[in-house]
Amino acid sequence: MTRLHVAIPESIDEALGLLGKWGREAAVIAGGTDLVVELKDRLKSPKALIDIGRVPEISGIRETEGGDVWIGALSTHAEVASSTVVKETAPVLADACAQVGSPQIRNRGTIGGNISTASPAGDTIPALYVLEASVEIIGPKGKRVVPIESFFQGPKKSALAFDEIVLGVKVPKLGKEYVSFFRKLGQRKSLAISIVSVAFAGRCQEPGLFTDVRIAFGAVAPTVVRARTVEKAICNMKLDPKSAQYISKLAFRDCVPITDVRGSQGYREVMACNLLYEGLLEMGRVRKA
Amino acid sequence: MTKTEWVGADVIRIDAKDKVRGVLKYMSDLSFPNMIYGAVLRSKHPHALIKKINTKRAKELDGVVTVLTHEDVPGLNGFGIAIPDQPVLCSDKVRYMGDAIALVGAESKEIAERALELIEVEYQPLPVVCDPEQAMLSSSPKVHETGNLHNHVKIERGNVEAAFKEAQVVVENTYFTPRQMHAFLEPESGVAAIDEDKNITIWCGGQHPYRDQLQVARALGMNPRKIRIVNTPTGGAFGGKDEITVQIHLALLVLHTGRPAKIVLSREESVIAGMKRHPMRIHMKTAAAADGTILANEARVVSDTGAYASLGGPVIGFAIEHSCGAYRVENVKLEGFCVYTNNGVAGAFRGFGANQVTFAVETQLDMIAEKLGMDKLEIRKRNALRSGDIAALGHQMEASVGLLRTLEAAENSRLWQLKEEFKAKPSAPHKKRGIGIACSFQGCGLGKGLPDYGAASVELLPNGQFAIGVSCPEIGQGNTTAFAQMAADYIRCSVDDIVVLSGDTGHTLDSGTSTASRSIYTGGNALKHAVQNLHNAISPIAAEILCVPEDDISFGHGKIVSKSCPDKILSFKDIAEYITARGLSIKSEGHFIWPVSETELEGYVGIPHLLYSYITQIALVEVNTLTGETEVIEAVSVPDPGKAINPQGVEGQSEGGVVMGMGYALTEDTIIKEGMTLTRNFSTYILPTSLDMPCKIETIIAEELEPSGPFGAKGIGEAVCVPISPAITNAIHDAVKVWIKQIPATPERVYTALKSREVS
Missing domain, CATH: 3.90.1170.50 (Aldehyde oxidase/xanthine dehydrogenase, a/b hammerhead)
Structure with a gap:
């Protein structure tokens, strides 16, 4: 029988040392909500598991001296969703985390894992896109910081090298005048992988008028994508329910979905538009015409 | 009938405590x-x-x-x-x-x-045989040497063509139903x-x-x-x-x-190897007169049984028997095909073929009502089978018929009475609400031509309690508790003094299957006979002890009493001690064979049935017009189980049935392409979760007592999951005016239907 070695490092240096030793034969595990499924289905067959669950440097949620929020990679979806500082300064991320999987998955799965897995349907990622977060990575050559949009390279492909670990994400706070939302369309209300998801953040000083609009879609392209065409369009006009519907249709410009067991390409394209429109409508900042 | 002490009461399930505490050992725990x-x-x-x-x-x-x-x-x-x-x-x-x-x-x-x-x-x-229609062509590769058509059912009565000509309304549609999975927790x-x-x-x-x-x-x-x-x-x-x-x-x-x-088996192995509900393609043409009377129904049903027969043959027969709904239809032309393919295997599943055809016929009925401007409940009342009526296969409704009773109770429910108020308050302007209703009946027992027999045993234990044995397994439906309740009332003892032996060839006589909504009716009737024999065995002993004639002995409230001298009393424990001291024991058997319909359909087995349970169900839904998502907000379920032996048990069945039928209507499908299962786990096979449940499911039990049943009971395990599916799809139509002809009505299907309506 093949043996699987399990190592439980107590520091980031020890973790990196183990990664260096095992190289590509190792898999890093935290909550395991993605990896264990892959192991079971034999999509991955590592010789060693490096359980980073006890590494102190990558846990906790705190405000940085620079005024950002730092979220350690080990923070679970449940922790992020209930964090006071996240709810106050990046509510879109708290909302997204609250809609991941089920209570059990939210109690196990981590934000670092959601990022490292790099699924285009990962629910925290569109929120991190519109927050313009950055990913802190550590490896044998030291620390580096990658803007969230540059981190993802394709389905399950990211800028993370095999000998690196995600330390955490740095999230700039949204100002008081910003409004935001996260919505996902799933096949059911819980334990659902997104057919389409959308995150929105925009500065709104008076109803219907937005500046600095950021919109990101999940599950409609090889990676999560910013919908820059719509973003620009929304900044240039006054939003009422009618114009919101019209503008939302521009979402298709940045979406190149595929057909899979959850939904067809055509449905996903339309849903990207409609989910954005529904979000804008229900946000309450779109002035009635 | 004497007043019952236990039957009709919400006796706590005898397995409840062990199940809730996680103590009960299932087979894979051994x-x-x-x-x-x-x-x-x-x-x-x-x-x-x-x-x-x-x-x-x-x-x-x-x-x-x-x-x-x-x-x-x-x-x-x-x-x-x-x-x-x-x-x-x-x-x-x-x-x-x-x-x-x-x-x-x-x-x-x-x-x-x-x-x-x-x-x-x-x-x-x-070459892979994946389309049942093509599988029937002579050019198709053969799954079995005998050919791909496993069973063919054809029933004709009256003259459908003439009826179609004279009808005020004719609707004709093709329906598709999914390969639902049982999804039991224990693989x-x-x-x-x-x-x-x-x-x-x-x-x-x-x-x-x-x-x-x-x-x-x-x-x-x-x-x-x-x-x-x-x-x-x-x-x-x-x-x-x-x-x-x-x-x-x-x-x-x-x-x-x-x-x-x-x-x-792992879950994935269970999904690939295990049974499923037969996917069916149903073409149906239904005619009605101006007053809503159904004049004729023509149906062609093609059922995909997959690689092996199992019960695919009886399922297509059952589907044909139920394809006109619980209604009087004089002119029928019904044809069913059960076809082999390489698409997994299909077999028995709660409803047994009724679910598929009920979806079709209940949608047809709503279309007719709409064309005639009739109330959806009224059209069902008008056509509902009554006792003595001739049903679609030409057989007379000889047993109790409770459909009208369920319709009347449904009509008086809060949801139906206040339906316009419920519909007027959607949670957002782009969401629309609708209410749908549907009915069905469900043949109980194995049906004509399959002798349906069951036995039970009762033994007086040395401590004065009783061990009753019925082999119909406890599969979660609560039959062991119902058996204890019925036995206690027959014996005239406390339900706490009943020990139930179940589902074990080593300790129970053959009572037949826990299927076909039959175990309460069979077990109860067999127990009734067993207890008569038990009383007959106890009486002479009691007479001997009390020094009274045998016919002076009566049984009541845990006691054995002399009728002429009421202070001469024995407990069952006294009898047990008396016989144990003499090295004797009392164990009796009861045997029961089901009555069957007088109608014989030559060449077919399992149809028609004599006994049916009836049900009406209502759903309130909210449809999101931007996404096609459907949410079931509330449901009303009005079953006629005959006598409800344990009303709380019936409610449990009813609520579980509503959710299972909701999954069938909205999300569940085992997708197989070219013989390969694509939905191999619960991540892609979409069962409803607790958050998808309706906020409220109201169960109103409408008892139409069945004289041949124990205490008037029939069966209810299956019917509860059947009409809720078309009630939901009819509610979707009520909300957004699109007819759902293919289930599950996924958000994508509903949205696509909405868009094509806008275009056309």
Whole structure:
């Protein structure tokens, strides 16, 4: 029988040392909500598991001296969703985390894992896109910081090298005048992988008028994508329910979905538009015409 | 009838405490010393010839105890309730991805799985038969040598063509229904052991221990008496464990190794290898007069039974029997085809063919009502079967008929009375609400031509309590509690003094299956006879003790009393002590055979039925017009179970049924493409979760007592999950004016229908 070695490092240096030793034969595990499924289905067959669950440097949620929020990679979806500082300064991320999987998955799965897995349907990622977060990575050559949009390279492909670990994400706070939302369309209300998801953040000083609009879609392209065409369009006009519907249709410009067991390409394209429109409508900042 | 003390009361389920506390041991929780673990090698192709099987490398692996193939099946290499066309272990051909080719027994589960990879099978792939319509063409490759049409049912009465001509309204549509999965929490699993005299005991969740025993005996070429089957408790079945699952494989492992064995299918293996509900394509043409009277119904139903027959034959018959709904229809032309393909296997599933056709006919009825400007409830009342009526197959409704009673109770429900208010308050302007109603009936028992028999036993225990035995397994439906309640009222003792033995060929007589909404009716009637015999055995003893004539003895409230001298009283414990002291015992049996319809349909078995349960269900939905999502907000379920032996149990069945029927209507489908299952786990097979449940399910029990039933009971396990599905799709139409002709009505399907309506 093949043996699987399990190592439980107590520091980031020890973790990196183990990664260096095992190289590509190792898999890093935290909550395991993605990896264990892959192991079971034999999509991955590592010789060693490096359980980073006890590494102190990558846990906790705190405000940085620079005024950002730092979220350690080990923070679970449940922790992020209930964090006071996240709810106050990046509510879109708290909302997204609250809609991941089920209570059990939210109690196990981590934000670092959601990022490292790099699924285009990962629910925290569109929120991190519109927050313009950055990913802190550590490896044998030291620390580096990658803007969230540059981190993802394709389905399950990211800028993370095999000998690196995600330390955490740095999230700039949204100002008081910003409004935001996260919505996902799933096949059911819980334990659902997104057919389409959308995150929105925009500065709104008076109803219907937005500046600095950021919109990101999940599950409609090889990676999560910013919908820059719509973003620009929304900044240039006054939003009422009618114009919101019209503008939302521009979402298709940045979406190149595929057909899979959850939904067809055509449905996903339309849903990207409609989910954005529904979000804008229900946000309450779109002035009635 | 004398007043009952226990029947009709919400007696707490006798297994509730152990289940809630997690104490109850299901079969896969059992282990024995020296036990081996079994694993099954499944096919790599949906349709192929087997050229060679080489198990040498697997046998050489350390820790492997045995590797078995078709050569190691001592008896008939086949199983199947109707015909044994499914191989225990395939020898020359595979017909679906779940086909078993080899069986490994090893010291651990991991070693057994590793050994599977070392078995070499040489295949010659054949073209995959995946469309049941094309499968019927003579040009199609054959799944079985006998041809792909397994069963054909054709019933004609009256003159449909004339009726279509004179009708005010004719609607004609094609409907598609999905391959729903039973999704029991406990996958197919069990343990087995063999003793020195080669007696085999198999503990395995199932629905008919005595038929399991026969099927195992046939495959092993053994005397059935050498095989004991224990089916209770079963962790959910819904029809999916009616057929053999792992029993024969367990028996082969213990027979060849002499060691105890355990097999637990993974969820993925269960999805690929296990039974499903038959997907059906239903073409239906229905005519009605201006007053809403249904004049004619024509249906052509094509059912995909997959690779093997199991109960596919009876299911298509049952579908045809129920294809006109619980309504009077004088002119019918009904035709059903049960077809072999390489799409998994389909078999018994709660509703047994009624679900598919009820979806079609209840949608047809709403279309007719709309065209005539009729109320949806009124049109059902107008056509509802009444006692003495002639039903679609030409048979008379001889037993109790409760449809009107359920319709009237549904009409008086809060949801129906206030329906306009409920609809007027959607949660957002782009969401629309609608209310839908649907009815159905459900044949109880095995039906004409399949002698339906059951027995029960009652024994006075030395402590004055009673052991009752009914072999219909407890599959979660609560029948053991109902048996205890009925026995207590027949015996005239406390329900706490009843010990129930269930689902065990070693300790219970053959009571038949826990299927076909039959176990309460059968078990209750058999118990009634058993208790009469018990009383007859106790009376002379009581008379002897009390020094009174035997006909002076009466039974009441846990006591045995002299009628002429009421202070002469004995307890059952007194009797037990008296006979125990004399080395005697009292154990009696009761036997019951079902009454059947007088109508005989030549050439068909299992149809028609004599007895039916009836039901009306209502759904309130909210449809999101931007996404197509449908949410069921509230539901009302009005079953006629005959007498509700345990009303809380009926409510439990009703609520579970509503959610199962909701999953069928909205999300559930096992998708198979080119013979390959795409939805292999609960991440892609979309069961409703607790958050998807309606906020409220109101159950109103409308009892139409059945004179031949125990205390007036019929059965209700199946009907509760049937009309809710078209009630939901009819509600979607009420909300957004699109007819759903294919379920599940996924958001994408509903949205697509909405858009095509806008275009057209």
